[in-house]
Amino acid sequence: MKVTIITPSFNQGQFIERTLLSVARQTGVVVEHLVMDGGSTDKTVEILKKFRPPLQWVSEPDKGQADAVNKGIRSSDGEIIGWLNSDDIYYPDAIRRVVAFFNDNPAIDVVYGQADHIDVHDLPFEAYPTESWNLERLHQTCFICQPALFFRRRVVEKNGLLDESLHFCMDYDYWLRLSYAGVRFAYLEEKLAGSRLYSGNKTLGEKVNAYAEVNDMFKKNTGIVPKLWLQKYAQVSMHERLGGMARSKIEFHIRYAYAKKHWNAKSS
Numbered sequence: 001m002k003v004t005i006i007t008p009s010f011n012q013g014q015f016i017e018r019t020l021l022s023v024a025r026q027t028g029v030v031v032e033h034l035v036m037d038g039g040s041t042d043k044t045v046e047i048l049k050k051f052r053p054p055l056q057w058v059s060e061p062d063k064g065q066a067d068a069v070n071k072g073i074r075s076s077d078g079e080i081i082g083w084l085n086s087d088d089i090y091y092p093d094a095i096r097r098v099v100a101f102f103n104d105n106p107a108i109d110v111v112y113g114q115a116d117h118i119d120v121h122d123l124p125f126e127a128y129p130t131e132s133w134n135l136e137r138l139h140q141t142c143f144i145c146q147p148a149l150f151f152r153r154r155v156v157e158k159n160g161l162l163d164e165s166l167h168f169c170m171d172y173d174y175w176l177r178l179s180y181a182g183v184r185f186a187y188l189e190e191k192l193a194g195s196r197l198y199s200g201n202k203t204l205g206e207k208v209n210a211y212a213e214v215n216d217m218f219k220k221n222t223g224i225v226p227k228l229w230l231q232k233y234a235q236v237s238m239h240e241r242l243g244g245m246a247r248s249k250i251e252f253h254i255r256y257a258y259a260k261k262h263w264n265a266k267s268s
Contacts, residue, residue: 001099003150004078007035008068009086013043015196018122020051022089028096032056032078035086036068044086066162066170073156080150083171087196088147089122094192098150101188109155109183110175113192115145120198128195133185138176139218140228146171147193155183166217168210173217180221207236215263230259 005023009016016035023033035057037044048057056075062068069083080102084090094113101111116124131143138144149171159181162170179185211233218225234255238248 001080001103002030002032002078003080003082003095003099004073004076004153005031005033005082005084005095006069006072006076007033007084007086008038008065008072009035009040009044010038010065011040011042011044012086013040013047014120015087016044017047017051019084019086019089020047020055022091023084023095024051024053024055025092026090026095027093029099031095032076034072034076036062036072038062038064038068063164064167066164066166069170070161070164073161077153079153081153081156082147082150084147084193087201089118089194089196090147091191091193094148095150097188097190098192101186102150102152105186107184108186110149110151110178110185111188112144112149112185113188113190115148115191115193115195117197118194120196122194124194130187132187135179138179139226142169142172142175144171144175145193145195147195149175151178151183159183166213168206168213169217172214173221176217176221208233211236215259219263225259225263230263231256233259 007019023031033055035048035055037048037057037059039059039061045059048059062071073081080099082095098111102108112130114130115128117126117128118124128145129143130145131137155178159178162174166173211229214229215225215233218229234252238251238255
């Protein structure tokens with residue numbers, strides 16, 4: 001069972017070699033690794049050129065992370081697909097365990113495992129809050145760690161690719177879309193990946209925009225933004241404005257009321 005790993009990349013020269021090594025060191029599986037770089041201007045391309053064993057890569061302008069992943073999927077032919085960002089890593093033997101699970105469970109379309117948040121030195125400092133599969137719960141929080149998720153190619157063939165208009169929650173949107181289409185998910189209770197969390201993260205650096213995009217996504221897909229996501233937006237927007245000062249309950253309620261009105265959402 002051939003596995004395709006796609007790495008979208010842009011100016012992650014600080015981390016990308018460790019990402020590449022984490023894939024190259026996987027054993028017991030047939031893996032094709034494609035790096036879709038968006039035209040990095042740091043040392044990324046130099047690393048890609050020199051990396052051994054040689055891998056498939058391109059470096060050219062793209063429309064963002066979702067576009068890069070989609071291009072990789074279209075350019076590959078593995079039966080199983082994984083998506084590993086250029087600052088994340090796989091743990092040893094992760095892909096072999098995923099392939100074994102798919103072989104033992106032919107009716108399962110998507111499998112996701114446990115993961116850690118890791119620092120700039122690859123050291124885990126907390127477990128990613130993954131949970132057993134539950135669609136209702138997925139509406140409240142994204143408990144799936146993207147680098148620890150893999151799906152069969154038939155999922156893409158039947159349900160299409162990532163939404164390239166999204167820049168923060170394209171993965172969350174995809175999991176929800178697949179679940180609405182009846183795609184079968186399973187939870188593998190084993191540590192598969194390290195998801196890097198640091199000050200330079202795109203989502204951490206633009207929390208208000210990220211939460212706003214999640215709310216827009218829910219409004220578009222379901223017509224209703226879950227209450228918890230409206231509350232999260234109110235919290236992060238208030239924190240940004242106050243610059244770390246003590247939070248006010250009155251301020252929170254004002255911002256929550258604004259979020260409800262802006263997205264015209266019912267509490268759910």
